[in-house]
Amino acid sequence: MNRRLAALLPPLCALLVLAGCSGTTAPEPAPPDTRSPDRARWRPAPGTTWQWQLQGRVDLAVDAEVFDIDGFENGADTVAALHARGRRVICYLNAGAWEDFRPDKDAYPPSVLGRANGWPGERWVDIRRLDVLRPVLAARLDMCAGKGFDAVEPDLLDGYRHDTGFPLTAAHQLAFNRMVAGLAHERGLSVGLKNDLDQIPELVDVFDFAVNEECAEFGECAKLTPFTERGKAVLHAEYALPTEEFCDVSRRLGLSSIRKRLALDTWRRTC
Template identity: 30%
Template sequence: MPRPPLLLAVSLAVLLTLGLAGVSPARAAVEPLPSGTDADYQLGGEDAVPAHVGIVARDRSARAVRGRYNICYVNGFQTQPNQKRFWKRHGRWSLVLKNNGRAVVDENWGEWLLDIGTPAKRERLATIVGRWISGCRRDGFQAVELDNLDSYTRSKKQLRRVDAVAFSRLLVRRAHRAGLAVGQKNLADLDGTRVGFDFAVTESCAQFDECGAYVRHFGDQVVMIEYRRRDFVKACREFGATHPVVLRDLDLSPSYTPTYC
């Protein structure tokens, strides 16, 4: 059915405004981080959520918390340690980065690096990770964080920063199409807003003097997790009035009691 002239003019004006602002209609629809609330980082398992905590990050296999802003953790650039069988099946093994025929490993976490070194492999990987992102939306999450953006620094020089940025764009596009806000994880010197990220999730940014960089790029859309009390105190002193800061244990155990600013 043809649109009335006035409605068509309004629609064109809205599209033009979005184009001039550099924002896609899908991205414009995502929900930003709420302000004036605390955040918890529950990747090690589900725990009760205090009333003052309005932002909760959980693994994509966990449940979203009704009535809170939920961030879905997705390891976008490396494999989870318990998913190695998945990556060895049905042709996916070719998407794991190799060095002399052996998977390149992030030694700190025992995770294999994904091979994002070519456009074709990035597209195949984006299809796989994109299904996980869509699953986050179906499960009630409002946002997704994509971990290990800096995996190329552990690739024995086989991957480059431009590969990571190109893959990020694919994942951000898929998340925005699903109606999810997207969080940058790692690479404080990268202005992720230029890639399309909506917010940042930082671990130990006070310890490494990186909090300010994320805040310059994302303003108040930054969640800060610290693992040492002295770093937590520093982050609270400098950013606690404007940003959610939480002190957690490295294991992110459900039995641990977080501390908030």
């Protein structure tokens, strides 16, 4: 059928309904919006394999079900290439600190910038200022959603336990973390709780999975079981311990464990 004629038929039918307009074909429904907050969010299950690479060109050939990559440094083409290989893709973002090397650095007013956090070019932010940080993080999550990511890893969600330059409390941290999770969910993105082990009981039902560093080295992996007990993955990485020192515990607890270098380049060792 001619496309222009097909476009005209529905309004013509509305005008001629008494005359019994017929023979038209109902338009096909629009495809679902994959970024709609109402869609079923992806939730990785315990045991899901993963790769965590925040430095260098992403190695698409790594044998992992999930890739956690830098949201700013990677474009929609990389996400699409991973999707074409059947992979899920997590957008890494720094939520709890300001970075002087990001394009949105000027969106943070000086009043919310705290002490350096030990990483070059980074400073803690005042997570009490939800009014200031909400639009900044919303724009970052819009970027993740626009590039087609499935989920987000917001880093530094435990500032209240550090010397940030602000009098942060556990209550401030809970409010901030819940805000971040809500912003992600509004955009149809799954969201992982990064570290913040002591607040897992209050946050496990808000977050879709967990991302953890070095729970084996510090004897804390059992604190993550609320996630696996709810069928949610714990994406876990160790830096100093060889795999033979943590993989048995990881398997018993249902963690998705790898060993990485601090640089978080392509190198990894799996359990």
